[in-house]
Every structure is written in C-alpha cells, then in structure tokens.
Amino acid sequence: MREIMKTKLVWLFWGALFSAATAAAQTPAPLLQNGLARPGIWLNGDWHYVVDPYDEGVRRRYPLNLSPAASTGVVEYDFAASPTLHVPGDWNTQRPELLLYEGTVWYEKSFEYHPRPGWRSFLYAGAANYRSQVWVNGNPLCEHEGGFTPFNCDATSLLKDGANFVVISVNDTRHADDVPALRTDWWNYGGLTRDVGIVEVPDSFIQDYSLQLQRGTGNRIAGWVRLAGAPATNRVTLDIPQLRIHREIPAPDGKATFEMEAAGLERWSPDDPKLYDVTLVAGNDRITDQIGFRTLEVRGTQILLNGAPVFLRGISLHAEAPLRPGRAHGDDDARTSFEWARELGCNFVRLAHYPHDEHTTRMADRMGLLVWSEIPLWQGIAWTAPGVSDKARRQLEEMIVRDHNRSSIIFWSITNESAKSAERNAFLHELATAARSLDGTRLITAATNQSSRPEPHKMVIDDPLIADLDVVGLNEYIGWYDGVPADLDLTSWSNPYDKPVIVSEFGGDARQGLHGDPSQRWTEEYQEDIYKHQIAALRKVAFIRGIAPWILKDFRSPRRQLPSVQDGFNRKGLISNNGEKKKAYFVLQQFYREAARDRGAATRSDGR
Ligand code: GCU
Numbered sequence: 001m002r003e004i005m006k007t008k009l010v011w012l013f014w015g016a017l018f019s020a021a022t023a024a025a026q027t028p029a030p031l032l033q034n035g036l037a038r039p040g041i042w043l044n045g046d047w048h049y050v051v052d053p054y055d056e057g058v059r060r061r062y063p064l065n066l067s068p069a070a071s072t073g074v075v076e077y078d079f080a081a082s083p084t085l086h087v088p089g090d091w092n093t094q095r096p097e098l099l100l101y102e103g104t105v106w107y108e109k110s111f112e113y114h115p116r117p118g119w120r121s122f123l124y125a126g127a128a129n130y131r132s133q134v135w136v137n138g139n140p141l142c143e144h145e146g147g148f149t150p151f152n153c154d155a156t157s158l159l160k161d162g163a164n165f166v167v168i169s170v171n172d173t174r175h176a177d178d179v180p181a182l183r184t185d186w187w188n189y190g191g192l193t194r195d196v197g198i199v200e201v202p203d204s205f206i207q208d209y210s211l212q213l214q215r216g217t218g219n220r221i222a223g224w225v226r227l228a229g230a231p232a233t234n235r236v237t238l239d240i241p242q243l244r245i246h247r248e249i250p251a252p253d254g255k256a257t258f259e260m261e262a263a264g265l266e267r268w269s270p271d272d273p274k275l276y277d278v279t280l281v282a283g284n285d286r287i288t289d290q291i292g293f294r295t296l297e298v299r300g301t302q303i304l305l306n307g308a309p310v311f312l313r314g315i316s317l318h319a320e321a322p323l324r325p326g327r328a329h330g331d332d333d334a335r336t337s338f339e340w341a342r343e344l345g346c347n348f349v350r351l352a353h354y355p356h357d358e359h360t361t362r363m364a365d366r367m368g369l370l371v372w373s374e375i376p377l378w379q380g381i382a383w384t385a386p387g388v389s390d391k392a393r394r395q396l397e398e399m400i401v402r403d404h405n406r407s408s409i410i411f412w413s414i415t416n417e418s419a420k421s422a423e424r425n426a427f428l429h430e431l432a433t434a435a436r437s438l439d440g441t442r443l444i445t446a447a448t449n450q451s452s453r454p455e456p457h458k459m460v461i462d463d464p465l466i467a468d469l470d471v472v473g474l475n476e477y478i479g480w481y482d483g484v485p486a487d488l489d490l491t492s493w494s495n496p497y498d499k500p501v502i503v504s505e506f507g508g509d510a511r512q513g514l515h516g517d518p519s520q521r522w523t524e525e526y527q528e529d530i531y532k533h534q535i536a537a538l539r540k541v542a543f544i545r546g547i548a549p550w551i552l553k554d555f556r557s558p559r560r561q562l563p564s565v566q567d568g569f570n571r572k573g574l575i576s577n578n579g580e581k582k583k584a585y586f587v588l589q590q591f592y593r594e595a596a597r598d599r600g601a602a603t604r605s606d607g608r
Helices: 002-023 330-344 358-367 388-403 422-438 464-468 485-490 524-538 583-606
Strands: 040-042 045-052 084-087 104-113 119-125 131-136 139-145 151-154 162-171 196-202 204-213 220-229 235-240 245-250 255-261 276-282 285-291 296-299 302-305 312-317 348-351 370-374 409-416 443-448 458-460 472-475 492-494 501-505 544-547
Touching: 040 119, 084 104, 119 131, 119 139, 139 151, 196 204, 204 276, 204 285, 220 235, 220 276, 235 255, 245 255, 285 358, 302 544, 312 330, 312 370, 312 501, 312 583, 330 358, 330 583, 348 358, 358 370, 358 388, 388 409, 388 422, 409 422, 422 443, 422 464, 443 464, 443 501, 485 524, 524 583
Parallel strands: 312 348, 312 544, 348 370, 370 409, 409 443, 443 472, 458 492, 472 501, 501 544
Antiparallel strands: 040 196, 045 084, 045 104, 104 162, 119 151, 119 196, 131 139, 131 162, 204 220, 220 255, 235 245, 235 276, 276 285, 296 302
16 A cells, blocks of 8 residues: 555556646747857757657657666656658658558757856757657756747756757648648658757847848948847957958947948849848957848839849759659759759749748758748638737748748748638738738749639739739649640730739649640649640730749648549649659740840849
C-alpha cells in the first residue's frame, strides 16, 4: 500500500511540475533580421523522433526526455532509443509510413553548448509546419503557429554550459480556421522543414534594419536600424565599402534613421543582379548582409523597374525539391530550380502559395529573378472565425520582416483564388492596408479567379479586391478547366482598372511521355496546344505585363489520384517530377526568347 501511495505521489509531483511548465510556453521574440548569418550553432542533422497520433506526449512528459532509469514511474518512450529524422526536412518523404501521416511528431536533439557571457542565445527555426512547441532542457520555451515562416525564442535562461537537449513537438493537423484551411492543392508536408539552430546576439543587439533605394531618378539610399536588448549603445556604424560609404549614425531611443547619396551605385536588375556588402555595427553586434538596390513602381498598366517598363517572363513554383521528393530547403534546391527557370528564359518566379525559405529568396537576389511572394490564404478561408485574421496578419508580418531587404521581391500577394464575399473583401482590405504599413516600397497583389464572363469568350477582369491592389494577378484556365484551347482565339479581355495585370496561372495537365492527338487530354500534345493558344492570345493584350504559368514542375497533391496519369501528382508541370521536360516547355521557352529579344530591341531604341 505504501509503495502504491509513493508512486502516486511521484506521479502527482511530476504531473504538477510538467503541467505548470507546459502552461508557461511563450510566444516567440521579435524576429532577428538575417538570422542565417548570425553567430551561433546549427542543430541541423539527425534528430530522434516519436510519432504521437494520439497526442500522448504532453501527458507522458515527453519533453522531459526522461529515460526509464531516471524515473520511478513507467515511461513508455525513450528518445535515445528512437529512430531519427533529418532536419531540415519534412517527415512525409523520409519514412514510407509517414507519407500520408498528419498529426504530432516529437523531435529531440541533444547537443553540447557553451553560452557566451554577455550574449543572448535564441532558439531559431526557419519554419515548422504547422504548430510547434519548444522545450529546452525539459522547460517550456515557446510555441508558434504557421508552417512557412521563421521564429526565434530567447533561450538564454534555459541553456546550460555543456550538455543540453531541445524537444520540439510539431503538429500539422489541418483545421478549418487555420491559414491555409482544411483543403489545399499541395501535399501537407509536416515537420521541422527548415534550418534549426541557436542564434547568438550580444546583450545589446541589432534587431532589424532596412535599406532601400528611394523612388525617382537619383541614387539616394534611405533606411533605418532598430536596436534591442540592454540599451548599452546608442549609435550605429554603416559601411558599404564598394560605394565608399561609412557613416556613424546616432540611434536615439534605439532607432537610427539615415538617407544618403550613393554616387556610382549600380542598380539591381535581372540582367545585372548587383548586390552590395552592407555592414552594420552597434556595440558588440556586427552584421554583414548582401543587398541590392532598385526602384519599383506602377504607371498606369505598366510596371517600371528602375524607371523602365518590364514584362515579367515568369513561372510558378511550389517549394518542392527539384531532384528528390519533399519540401525544398537550402541553397542547392533553390539554385537548381532557378537554373531551370533561367534556362526556360524567366526573369520572374511566383513562389506559390506560401513563403518559400530564406535561402530561396536570397538565391533570387543572387541569380537575378524577380519574385512574387505570398501567404497561404488559399481559396476557402474561414474569414469570420475568431483568430483567423490574427493568424493571417502574423504570417504576413513574418514574411515581410524576414525578406524586406530582398531586392528580388517586387510583390507581396495576399490571397489566391478566394471567392468574392463581403467578409472576404473586408478581411483582405485590412490585410492590404497592413501590408502597405509594413512595407511601402513593394507592390501589393493577389491571384484572383473571380473575373466575370458576361458572355462566352468575354473575360472581364473585375473583382472588388482589385481596388486594394497595385497589380492584378489573374488565374485563368481557358483550355483546361474552361473550354478548349481554341476558345482562347475567340476570347476578348477587358480590364476596368487602370492597373497592370499578371496572368498568375494558366496551364493544363500532361503525363510526361504520354503522346497522342492534340485534342486528347493528359497528353503532352494537349498541354502544348494550350500553351500555343494561351501565348498567342495573351501577347496581344497590352495591359497584361507578365505571365507565370502553372507550374515549373509536377508536384505532389492528395487530390490528384487518376491511376497511371496523376498517381498523387498534379501534372501541370512543364517538367515532370523526374526532371523530364514536356513539349509545352519548349513552346514557352521560345516565346520568352522572342520576348527577351524584342525587349532588347525596344531597350536599345529607348537608349537604356
Ligand atoms: C488553382 C490553384 C493552384 C492549383 C491549380 C490546379 O488555380 O491556384 O494551387 O494547383 O489551380 O488546379 O492545378
């Protein structure tokens, strides 16, 4: 009897300790700008994992990393004896039994760490899809919601000198009031899908900074630096050696603002993706970033890059690895996908339908690809459900804060194919306003499929949402979901708004290697015919200032199950999931070559 009572008391003690601890998890700290380049240690590599479909882990105290020898209770898990998953990486494509798994997976990493006296240590994650909770040495640290943006949490008080362990639970169960909601047309890759590490900053540190080229013909750089932590320093040093710029800038109340001429500045563009090393120093904190400088504006239905009209020769991409199954991450995946896009003749990529990783947007800076970046407000969203607007606003903010220094990014997109309604229009009006307050230098767009068709073959590009946009994204599938390719020859296009239009999606499915008559759906010839008719139609419409056909590569989707044709993949790619080009690829490539040559001729005549 005494033994039973003792065991019960132990359970009660641990249970009380753990439930109190779990309740204390915080929201993440403000995002550290350029986290990838800060000092610290990466925890990428193999993490032990426990699959937890019934969410036992909280009740069983998984985060305490107890091993059976350490407890008088029964412990029915042991991280050290459990298998491993590679981080970064989705769990779906690392274990066959996890391909369709949706639920909770517990990750654990033990590591040696030596905190720096006078410095703070943040646990950083590039993304964790979809909900995550973080414990350090068995103590709750923070939790985050949103599957595609980074977060960092101050772990200084929880990390020890020597042996440490981190436990992160990730749950990717879909919910109607999440962003995205229950239904998407992409695979719900769960897990620690991007870099995880400990990022270190001195007690007084640089939180965020912005440097932009002011609109207009001059070369004036304007910007700011925001300091945080102990208010030890109140000045910032800015260096851009290649422009012979060195400035000592006061930072009253922790914020330095500046404006300066940059004689001889080379503007960033797809033809010349010039990046400058920018070094900021504040007290013991020193950050170097690579930043491009360009101007961006709209004039009527024209998009002007560095003052000259630009036609966006684009392609859409999901964040799927080009040469292996699963979620893309890191420089190699980004470089390969963008090499394919460059080979196609692109100067523009639509990174659909959620923020891709920071390696990708930085690669676009380096390789000279203009970028459309978006949050996953995809189709059906619970616009009026409690908390949904906060979730959307937070994901928008995390996307913009992370990338507002990337010269390649020209569009922030706030929704994809959401149906018109008073609630949706009001929700998106607020979100567009928020986007402009977060970043007044980029163009706000969205991909709408809500155009009206007053009669067959008449496309009127009207959606109340457009009033809130600088540039209109139009998704249209004439020839696939909507009639046949020849209908495009008869279609007229009207744009009641004096705003540029980008056709942000068109296309159709083809199984690579399936050949037949162009009238036969699912053949490469049918897809090729769609592209021929789409291009012939769109190139004649002056207010269409770019296209981003759907999509560079076939991608996994649970909704695409036609045997021996789709087999779990959306087949609208110009390249198969095995890297094989389809016939339509060459039709688009030919058009882009002509467009680039014509632009070159036009540019020469413009004298630019
Ligand atoms: C929609 C949607 C895409 C989807 C595509 C399709 O336009 O935006 O996410 O994959 O159509 O049906 O293939």
